[in-house]
Amino acid sequence: MRRADRLFLIIHALRGRRSALPARTLAETLAVSVRTVYRDVADLQLSGVPIEGEAGVGYVLRKGADIPPLMFSAEELEALVVGTRFVRAFGGKRLSAGARSALLKIEAVLPPELRARAHRTRIYAPEVESRLESSGVIDRLHAAIEARRVLRLCYRDQSGEASEREIEPLCLSFWGGSWTLGGWCRLRGDFRNFRPDRILDLSETGEVFAETPERGMDAYLRAAGVRPDANL
Numbered sequence: 001m002r003r004a005d006r007l008f009l010i011i012h013a014l015r016g017r018r019s020a021l022p023a024r025t026l027a028e029t030l031a032v033s034v035r036t037v038y039r040d041v042a043d044l045q046l047s048g049v050p051i052e053g054e055a056g057v058g059y060v061l062r063k064g065a066d067i068p069p070l071m072f073s074a075e076e077l078e079a080l081v082v083g084t085r086f087v088r089a090f091g092g093k094r095l096s097a098g099a100r101s102a103l104l105k106i107e108a109v110l111p112p113e114l115r116a117r118a119h120r121t122r123i124y125a126p127e128v129e130s131r132l133e134s135s136g137v138i139d140r141l142h143a144a145i146e147a148r149r150v151l152r153l154c155y156r157d158q159s160g161e162a163s164e165r166e167i168e169p170l171c172l173s174f175w176g177g178s179w180t181l182g183g184w185c186r187l188r189g190d191f192r193n194f195r196p197d198r199i200l201d202l203s204e205t206g207e208v209f210a211e212t213p214e215r216g217m218d219a220y221l222r223a224a225g226v227r228p229d230a231n232l
Contacts, residue, residue: 001101006030006040009105011049011061020058029104072106077114080106082123089125090174092138096127132179137196138172141181145169148209151183154201155194162200163187168209170217182224184215191223 009030014021023037030037038055045051050062072080080103087099107115132138144151153165168184178195185192213219221227 001030001032003040005101005105006032006036007044010037010040010044011051012105014051014059014061017060020053020060022058023055026059072114074114074117077106077118078121078123081118081121082125085123086125089127089131090133092133092142093136094139094142132197137199137202138179140202141169141172141196144204145171148211150205150207150209152203152205153194153199156198156200165192165194166205167192167194168211168215170211170220182220184220191220 010026013026013029023034023041026037027034041051041053041059051059052062053059084099084103088096091099107118128134141151143149148168151167151169153167154162155165156162164187166186167181168186169181170183171181173180173182173193178197180193181196182191182193184190211217
């Protein structure tokens, strides 16, 4: 976790508290050492944040220095909580970590009644280790899309036939039961969609491609019958 994120979370963890919050509790929440918490709090105090307390006792924000909560409706909050659960379950390890951090920040600035409601929502997306998302494949594809790296695939189609492909990856789409990787297939000379769970082998060629009007994301969406400016 970045230091700036830690400082943000420390301030908001202290928001509205009547009793001192022990440094050890903060350390466990932030997954850092107690010594790191001591150092961060000291830096915040030096920068003018009105934190009172000391090591071994705990910390509170000075009375009257409370920070107003984020203004979420109950429905907005539930949507955020459920959304982060789905990202954690299906978005790959990288986005899962981001979702955990985002939810921690959201809950840190909520008043107690809304924080309690966040934990009561009954829509779940259980994280299962045997899923494709836990294998690291989604993370590798996501990274290649962001860096525009050409991929070499050994791919098994629906009939079970395997082929070697070089593709320019453009996007990942989740359909509720499966993922597809959309991109320009150099073998077919056209846009194609690939199921990550049918990829037998995956490697990078070392080449970086440039999106063009004919082979870029907008062209892919038009070929799929979707307006490029659609709110996806």
